[in-house]
Amino acid sequence: MPTAQTLPVAPSxxxxxxxxxxxxxxxxxxxxxxxxxxxxxxxxxxxxxxxKQVTAFIGPSGCGKTTLLRCLNRMNDLVDVAxxxxxxxRIDGINxxxxxxxxxxxxxxxxxxxxxSNPFPKSIYENIAYGLRLHGIKQKPxxxxxxxxxxxxxxxxxxVKDRLHDSGMGLSGGQQQRLCxxxxxxxxxxxxxxxxxxxxxxxxxxxxxxxxxxxxxxxxTIVIVTHNxxxxxxxxxxTAFFYLGKLIEFAATQKIFMKxxxxxxxxxxxxxxx
Amino acid sequence: MTPRPDFPxxxxxxxxxxxxxxxEASLFLLLRxxxxxxxxxAAVVFLDIGWKGGRVVxxxxxxxxxxxxxxxxxxxxxxxxxxDGSTLQMGDREYxxxxxxHPEQVKAARSETYVYSAGGIFxxxxxxxxxVLGAMIIALVLGVCSAIYLSExxxxxxxxxxxxLSIANLAGVPSIVFGLFGFGLFVVALGWNVSLLAGxxxxxxxxxxxxxxxxxxxxxxxxxxxxxxxxxxxATKFQTIRTNVLPYALPGILTSSVLAIxxxxxxxxxxxxxxxxxxxxxxxxxxxKWTDFFFQGVMALxxxxxxxxxxxxxxxxxxxxxYGTAFVFLFTVAAIALTAILLRARLRRQYRW
Numbered sequence: 001m002p003t004a005q006t007l008p009v010a011p012s013x014x015x016x017x018x019x020x021x022x023x024x025x026x027x028x029x030x031x032x033x034x035x036x037x038x039x040x041x042x043x044x045x046x047x048x049x050x051x052k053q054v055t056a057f058i059g060p061s062g063c064g065k066t067t068l069l070r071c072l073n074r075m076n077d078l079v080d081v082a083x084x085x086x087x088x089x090r091i092d093g094i095n096x097x098x099x100x101x102x103x104x105x106x107x108x109x110x111x112x113x114x115x116x117s118n119p120f121p122k123s124i125y126e127n128i129a130y131g132l133r134l135h136g137i138k139q140k141p142x143x144x145x146x147x148x149x150x151x152x153x154x155x156x157x158x159x160v161k162d163r164l165h166d167s168g169m170g171l172s173g174g175q176q177q178r179l180c181x182x183x184x185x186x187x188x189x190x191x192x193x194x195x196x197x198x199x200x201x202x203x204x205x206x207x208x209x210x211x212x213x214x215x216x217x218x219x220x221t222i223v224i225v226t227h228n229x230x231x232x233x234x235x236x237x238x239t240a241f242f243y244l245g246k247l248i249e250f251a252a253t254q255k256i257f258m259k260x261x262x263x264x265x266x267x268x269x270x271x272x273x274x
Numbered sequence: 275m276t277p278r279p280d281f282p283x284x285x286x287x288x289x290x291x292x293x294x295x296x297x298e299a300s301l302f303l304l305l306r307x308x309x310x311x312x313x314x315x316a317a318v319v320f321l322d323i324g325w326k327g328g329r330v331v332x333x334x335x336x337x338x339x340x341x342x343x344x345x346x347x348x349x350x351x352x353x354x355x356x357x358d359g360s361t362l363q364m365g366d367r368e369y370x371x372x373x374x375x376h377p378e379q380v381k382a383a384r385s386e387t388y389v390y391s392a393g394g395i396f397x398x399x400x401x402x403x404x405x406v407l408g409a410m411i412i413a414l415v416l417g418v419c420s421a422i423y424l425s426e427x428x429x430x431x432x433x434x435x436x437x438x439l440s441i442a443n444l445a446g447v448p449s450i451v452f453g454l455f456g457f458g459l460f461v462v463a464l465g466w467n468v469s470l471l472a473g474x475x476x477x478x479x480x481x482x483x484x485x486x487x488x489x490x491x492x493x494x495x496x497x498x499x500x501x502x503x504x505x506x507x508x509a510t511k512f513q514t515i516r517t518n519v520l521p522y523a524l525p526g527i528l529t530s531s532v533l534a535i536x537x538x539x540x541x542x543x544x545x546x547x548x549x550x551x552x553x554x555x556x557x558x559x560x561x562x563k564w565t566d567f568f569f570q571g572v573m574a575l576x577x578x579x580x581x582x583x584x585x586x587x588x589x590x591x592x593x594x595x596x597y598g599t600a601f602v603f604l605f606t607v608a609a610i611a612l613t614a615i616l617l618r619a620r621l622r623r624q625y626r627w
Contacts, residue, residue: 075506080429108508118499120518121627130517131507169627180503187507 026051026091026191026221027072033085034067034076040085041067045247047240049191054213054222056236056253058229060274063242065225069193072096072223073110074103091191108135111189115196117176119168119183124151124160127168127179131187146186154182155212174205181212185220192216194224198231210235229269233257241265320604327601330594343598346394348553348578351591354383365392390553390582391591395599399606400558401572402539405549406610408470409477409538410531416478417485418520418527424486425493426515445483450543452480457547468571470558473549480544481534485527492526493519500627521625528618532611539607542576550577552585575603 025048034042042064049055057065067076071089074096076082088095096106120127128147137143147164151157156178160171168179177197184192194213198206213222213235226232232239233253240250241262249256249265260266268274278284289295331340349366356362356379364372373380420441428434456476466472496519504514542550551571561567579599582592 073506075502078502078505104508104510107506112502112506114499114502114506116499118497118503120500120503121522121625130504134507134509134513167626183503183507 023050023052025049027223028088028090029068030088030090032068032071032087032089034064034071035081035083035085036079037081041245042071043245044087046087047247047250049221049223050238051221052217052219053237054217054224054235056232056239057223057225057242058227058232058239058268059242059248060268061227062244064245065240065242066195068242069195069223069225072191072193073107073112075112077103108187109189110191110193111184111187112193113177113180113184113195113197115199117173117180117200119171119176119179121167121169123165124168124171124179125164128183128186131183135187150182150186153185153216154178155208155215156182172205174201174208177201177205177209178212181209181216185216189220191221191223194222196225196227199227206231229257229271241268243268323597323600323604326593326597327599327604330598331601340598343394344399344602345396347397347555348390348395348595349393350390351388351392353386353388353591354380355385356383363392388589388591389586390578391595395575395578395595395602397554397557397573398575398578398599399602401550402575402603402606403610404470404558404572405473405477405545405574406535406539408474409481410535412474412478413481413485413534413538414527414531417482418489420482421486421489421493421527422515422520425490426511426519441483441486444479445487448543449480449541452476453544453547455479456544461548466569468547468549468551469569470549470572471568473545473572476544476548477538477541480541481537484530484534484537488530488533489523489527492523492530495526496522497627521621522627524625525618525622528614528621532614532618535610535614536607539610540576540603542574542580545574545577546580550574552577552581575599575606579603 027049029045029047029049032042032045033040045064045068057069059065070076071084084097089097091106091109094101120130122130125147128150129143132143132146137146148157148161151160156175159175160166160179168176171179177200181192181197198209201209210231213224216222217237224232224236236253238251239253239256241248241256241260241264243264249260249262251261255261256265257269260269331343332338333340346365352364352366352369354362354364362372362383424434424438428437453476456472456479460466460472460475461468464472500518500522501514504518505511509517549571551573554571554573556570558567558570558572561570579596582595582599586592
């Protein structure tokens with residue numbers, strides 16, 4: 001089996017990137033087992049998502065990274081047969097699967113951007129105001145202010161400021177995804193989950209979204225699932241490698257891509273399978 | 275060319291005559307002929323009603339519409355054959371006035387009386403419109419709520435499957451059975467007697483299956499991404515449905531309503547025992563208390579056709595009334611359906627996805 005020394009390292013990590021020190025975890029996942037009916041999808045996963053950093057979940061298809069992501073804001077509740085077999089996910093020290101937890105409040109704190117951008121068929125303004133109205137913000141001046149702030153924060157304001165009342169579906173793919181990000185950040189969550197946000201975008205739009213993620217991490221904790229290893233290497237601070245439902249290795253991104261401990265990780269990042 | 279021993283020898287790619295191709299061509303011809311046959315039958319029906327009914331409803335001189343037919347209540351027709359050979363036709367009221375004015379002419383003439391062949395069908399038009407409005411409101415409210423529950427909230431299982439099967443079967447129940455059901459439950463058991471309310475509920479239950487199945491399909495057709503996006507922002511399930519699913523399913527729901535409107539307006543059997551009177555002197559708005567409005571029966575267009583066609587002796591005059599009523603009925607249903615279609619077009623533009 002060729003080692004990391006004999007093969008060129010497939011993704012190139014920017015030379016200036018130094019591994020940021022791990023901040024205290026905002027989301028703690030402990031010994032999580034997850035089932036779809038009888039089929040177990042996650043086996044004994046333990047990891048802590050550090051605050052205000054970008055954590056990437058990588059791994060081949062079917063390894064459970066999207067399943068784990070969707071557990072964090074309980075979107076898996078929508079699937080009838082999905083259930084937690086054992087273990088906990090704690091935010092603020094509270095197990096989010098505790099029956100006393102209000103799922104609505106959880107989802108206001110943990111936002112999500114989906115793989116296929118899903119702007120509502122309403123105007124651009126209304127797309128963002130939707131979440132704000134759910135929070136009880138109703139006065140127009142306040143809504144205007146937050147809509148502008150979110151669109152600026154998503155690097156979309158200059159492109160759409162003249163057509164705020166046009167339909168959100170009329171934007172290009174990259175703009176639609178940035179609108180979804182603007183919609184997610186408008187409600188000021190603590191954590192933003194991103195499920196392969198750039199998989200349907202062209203390279204220029206992808207570059208814009210990655211730049212945006214880099215700016216956003218100063219204010220929000222970001223967890224991104226990506227199929228694209230180079231993307232994980234470019235934008236994340238810490239990376240978790242999953243394979244067949246198990247967490248194989250979780251460490252600083254530089255370490256995972258340059259000098260991973262586990263031979264399976266080494267094999268995956270070198271592109272031998274996946 | 276590589277040899278292929280297992281397969282028959284290849285032919286030229288140019289079209290060759292073959293039995294399979296001939297069979298297909300004749301099958302297509304058969305399908306086309308069947309379609310044209312259906313169109314021809316529909317055209318014959320509409321042209322027949324249009325011609326014979328149009329003769330009753332339209333007039334050659336201004337105002338080009340037979341206004342008395344549309345604005346008066348039915349009354350008996352008196353035909354007087356005078357000794358000098360001329361014939362007078364007049365409705366009941368006119369006849370009484372004529373008798374008072376010219377009693378000697380009436381005595382000298384031969385008169386024939388035909389019930390329901392003079393006057394107009396205004397109370398019937400009003401009655402049908404009222405029945406359609408009330409029944410559609412009840413059917414839409416009940417139907418859309420059931421559809422939302424079945425498609426969004428109910429957990430799939432044997433009970434839910436049984437419910438869906440029952441609703442689908444309800445669509446095949448003959449309308450006379452609905453009439454009897456309505457009679458037994460609303461008219462007799464609940465004591466509403468022959469009334470608008472009884473008719474509304476009977477008709478609403480008759481069209482519920484159409485509304486429910488079509489609404490469920492319309493709700494399912496709304497993309498999952500819209501629901502997930504709203505839920506991920508912290509909306510409750512009901513908020514999501516109300517703001518992100520239902521508005522986009524409305525055009526589909528309205529399409530099924532158009533079909534339902536035509537059924538509600540046209541069925542005679544459900545209203546025969548529950549809401550319809552053969553003849554009624556008062557108009558629906560001439561009630562003592564406002565609550566009496568709901569407990570009165572009404573005259574209706576399809577029932578009028580039935581009465582005039584089967585309950586009284588047939589002649590040219592009754593045939594005129596039947597076709598005129600059928601023409602006006604088609605026109606009324608088309609008008610209501612057109613309103614629904616326009617509303618649907620507007621909603622499609624507003625909620626485009």
